[in-house]
Amino acid sequence: MAQANAANIQDGVTIDLSGLNQFIISDDKSLATVGPGLRWGEVYQKLEAYGLAFPGGRSGQVGVGGYLLGGMSIWKSPNRAQANRGLTGGSSYFIPHGFGCDNVAAYQIVLASGTILTVTASTHGDLFKALKGGSSNFGIVTSYVIRPFPLGGIWGGNMNYLAEATVDQQLKAFNEFAGNEKFDTNAAVQMSIAFAPSIGNVFVDQAFYALPQVNPPALQPFTNIQPQAGNETALSTLAPFAIADAKASPDGSRQMTWALSFENDLQTLHALYAAFNASIASIADVTGIGWAVTLEPLPITFLQGSTRLGGNLLNLPTSPRGNALVLCDSSFSWTNENDTTTVRNAGLKLLNDINTSAKQLGTYNEWIDINHADITQDPIASFGPANKAFLQVTSRKYDPSGVFQNQVPGGFKVFP
Numbered sequence: 001m002a003q004a005n006a007a008n009i010q011d012g013v014t015i016d017l018s019g020l021n022q023f024i025i026s027d028d029k030s031l032a033t034v035g036p037g038l039r040w041g042e043v044y045q046k047l048e049a050y051g052l053a054f055p056g057g058r059s060g061q062v063g064v065g066g067y068l069l070g071g072m073s074i075w076k077s078p079n080r081a082q083a084n085r086g087l088t089g090g091s092s093y094f095i096p097h098g099f100g101c102d103n104v105a106a107y108q109i110v111l112a113s114g115t116i117l118t119v120t121a122s123t124h125g126d127l128f129k130a131l132k133g134g135s136s137n138f139g140i141v142t143s144y145v146i147r148p149f150p151l152g153g154i155w156g157g158n159m160n161y162l163a164e165a166t167v168d169q170q171l172k173a174f175n176e177f178a179g180n181e182k183f184d185t186n187a188a189v190q191m192s193i194a195f196a197p198s199i200g201n202v203f204v205d206q207a208f209y210a211l212p213q214v215n216p217p218a219l220q221p222f223t224n225i226q227p228q229a230g231n232e233t234a235l236s237t238l239a240p241f242a243i244a245d246a247k248a249s250p251d252g253s254r255q256m257t258w259a260l261s262f263e264n265d266l267q268t269l270h271a272l273y274a275a276f277n278a279s280i281a282s283i284a285d286v287t288g289i290g291w292a293v294t295l296e297p298l299p300i301t302f303l304q305g306s307t308r309l310g311g312n313l314l315n316l317p318t319s320p321r322g323n324a325l326v327l328c329d330s331s332f333s334w335t336n337e338n339d340t341t342t343v344r345n346a347g348l349k350l351l352n353d354i355n356t357s358a359k360q361l362g363t364y365n366e367w368i369d370i371n372h373a374d375i376t377q378d379p380i381a382s383f384g385p386a387n388k389a390f391l392q393v394t395s396r397k398y399d400p401s402g403v404f405q406n407q408v409p410g411g412f413k414v415f416p
């Protein structure tokens, strides 16, 4: 998943972590030590042998290393493990897992000095917190101890729809799902709006339920949307879903992503769709164009669950009114270098148009998902001034000569 300005370098040294692919499960199965060289599809396969899972990347080819330092997860709904770990205080009400980084119990890290530290909440509380979203600013993580959770069969998959015929139903269903105070935390949905050159705009709803239950009520607002152009939902387990998802993003294309967030609001969702629709004219003729934005609900129960797990650097929830949030990530891909300026300009315009609409509607939220942020964005500032200052103090303590600030170009730095 090499990205210019992130994980590779021209005329420099690239450190290849792919050989650090260890996987060790603890005797009581409550912890797993995973190497940064593993990809989530492999981790899910290994965990499934023990009836376990983890809120890792949606796509099987996402790497453990960068993903967990950014902290984000699409697979955020499976929640039974929280109850099993007693975090619900004995209540039968299930709570969500929070972000992937919320479920890391320990890091082994090599600092710029060459010192190897085992970092836990009790040994180095500051660095432990900084690694939960602070990206590659502190050292090279050589292993993560994660807390998996029990998971068996699940139900879900992609459902496809033509956009013009279903847009009102789609956005209403999404808005109500994200804002539902009785959110069924076994249910997860992410909704993509994509341009398909041969047929126009489409919606792809990826719905999942963390139990082997076909078409559960919580997901019926999406499964009931008609007309449906395709349906791949099935009973399965996490690993095959993630590995199949990886096939939708084959290697080899140029890619641009950005991230934004806003308060869950139907008018903002419609403004987003209008901005997406207006953006098509500028990229429709680009060779090999892939043009999609993905919406992911961050319901209140999810955000509260993340805080309950000990918190992270992400500064969520940031909604002043306490509303659910919507994370929106883009995925733009193209083939020819000559089209890079066209695609990037159109992509940045769309980012700006959606943010402008959200600001006008009073729903703009400052948080930027670091795992999808564009190089022109500042996700570390979006964590808030206090968290940014904390990251800077922690960087000075563990990397006093600023090796990861000055000699490791790329990625998002705590000192701009």
Ligand SMILES: Cc1cc2nc3c(=O)[nH]c(=O)nc-3n(C[C@H](O)[C@H](O)[C@H](O)COP(=O)(O)OP(=O)(O)OC[C@H]3O[C@@H](n4cnc5c(N)ncnc54)[C@H](O)[C@@H]3O)c2cc1C
Binding pocket: 001, 002, 003, 006, 007, 017, 036, 056, 057, 058, 059, 061, 062, 063, 064, 065, 066, 067, 069, 070, 071, 072, 073, 074, 075, 135, 136, 139, 140, 141, 142, 249, 371, 372, 410, 411
């Ligand atoms: C198809 C696709 C699907 C995706 N799905 C999701 C998703 O579901 N959820 C989500 O949150 N994100 C998702 N992402 C984004 C993904 O989380 C980021 O791209 C992430 O940075 C990938 O990490 P990596 O280790 O694979 O990448 P890399 O490019 O190898 O690393 C990313 C950054 O982290 C640094 N880094 C990596 N490993 C270490 C380490 N061990 N120690 C210190 N620094 C390190 C690298 O130097 C680099 O700066 C997806 C991306 C793609 C392309």
